[in-house]
Amino acid sequence: MKKLTAVFLAALMLMLSLSLGASAADTGSEGKYIIRNPYSDVDWDTWQAYKVQLHCQTNASDGFQPVKDFVQECYDLGYNAVAITDHGTINRGWTEKPQLVPIIRLIKYERTQLSEIIPLTEEEYAAYANGTAKTTNGEARTGGMIDIPQGIELNAATPKADCHLTGYYCDYGQGLIGVYGDYETPSAGVKAAGGISMLSHVGEYVYTDKDSADHVGQPIDEYYVNKFARLFIDNAGSSVGMGVNSATDAHTRCDRILYDQILKKTIPNGVVPWAFTFSDSHSESSANDAYTIHYMPELTTAAVRTSMENGTLFGVSHYSNGYELNGWKEMPEYDDSMCDDVDWRSNDTPVVTRVTVDDENATISVEGKNYKQITWVVDGNAVLRGGTEETPLADALTFDVNKYSPEYFVRFYLVGDEGICYSQPFVIDREGVEREPVEVPQTNDISTKLRKLVTVVDTLFFKANIFVKLFKLIVLGYWDGFC
DSSP, X not given: OHHHHHHHHHHXXXXXXXXXXXXXXXXXXXXXXXXXXXXXTOOTTTOEEEEXXXXXXXXXXXXXXXXXXXXXXXXXXXXXEEEEOBBTXXXXXXXXXXOOOHHHHHHTHHHHTTOOOOOOOHXXXXXXXXTOSOOTTSOOOSSOOEEOTTOEEESXXXXXXXXXXXXXXXXXXXXXXXXXXXXXXXXXXXXXXTOEEEXXXXXXXXXXXXXOSTTTTSOOOHHHHHHHHHHHHHTTTTEEEEEEEETTSTTTTTHHHHHHHHHHHHGGGTOOOEEEEEOOBSSGGGTTSEEEEEEESSOSHHHHHHHHHHTOEEEEXXXXXXXXXXXXGGSSOOOGGGGTTOOTTOOOSOEEEEEEEETTTTEEEEEEESOSEEEEEETTEEEEEESSSSSOGGGGSEEEGGGTOOSXXXXXXXXXXXXXXXXXXEEEXXXXXXXXXXXXXXXXXXXXXXXXXXXXXXXXXXXXXXXXXXXXXXXXXXXXTTO
């Protein structure tokens, strides 16, 4: 009897030990959530929200307006910082005539009319910068507007599709004609020159029928996901993100899906590209279609760069075409009519005024204005929408991470009568769990080979051609040496 009792107790102790061990292992493998807040550095009480345009053109490439008129238009619209990104043409400052690329102006003759390039005077720029300039209506405005230096739209004049990206803060890409599909070379070039870059309206490259609504709600081909994820990984710290909503969003409506797929490849490799929105404006009537709201301690060009690098910004657009995400079918129907018939000049778009992360309870809370709905996105799927008959808005302004088991990230967007506002992704980690890197193959497409060929041809027949040099000197008024 004693032996049986001893055996029973030993077995009981063993089972209890295994049970406790399993419980401890489960807790270790599923420790509490850690939320990486992209806005953790923002002091919501002292930092200001600045309206910024990161992608627009003048008649120096394929816009309708000269610098003088376009800057006034942006000032009237309340911008605090503007990056002029003409095709293949570096912005040398609003008081300087840019080094033109005639073939680009000629291709877009119906827009440019090869009209005069009119920069600002030093006095005019100073008035815009310090906010003493008047609006077109003769009114005063609060705060100044600064010029983001050395903006350029790279991969200029690519055939078949627009394979564009924008560069800033470095002297790279002047006159560099684009190669179809080659985002890699200009991204690496900007990084080597000490600048930063952002992918533009990628949907124009991914889809030949870029304006079709047929793609909405469908995942993007893995080829493109790998191509851009690899680009962000290889150029980390310089290639800061991609556009997710451009102009009226007709050809970028699926770029949010691509963005979410990319995040699931880059996050395990320690890289988080940010989401940007911009007007890509070529005319006065499109200058306010989309822009970014940056939270910064001061309005300087250095602060804008830091904000772009760290993601202390929100993407804002007056337009959102179609359903937002590949998980929309599982959600209440998205009311895209909220973005119809908007006043494109209005600044009453949805805006976030505060984000609060509770690390202990793993919650994210949002405050803002000008919105009627909030949607939370987990790993590329919309999981909660507040402001509907099913879910009151107040019930969705605080998101409980524990309820939805995210593997990679959470982000949200606000929708109101005048448009939509996108947050940056909040990366979600587990305490005590190290995230394993994932393999992201090189695409090695033909564009890289084409780029090498074009570089050789350009060097031999154009950059070192004395006749081309003389043409530039005599006709265009500048000399750029032999390299």
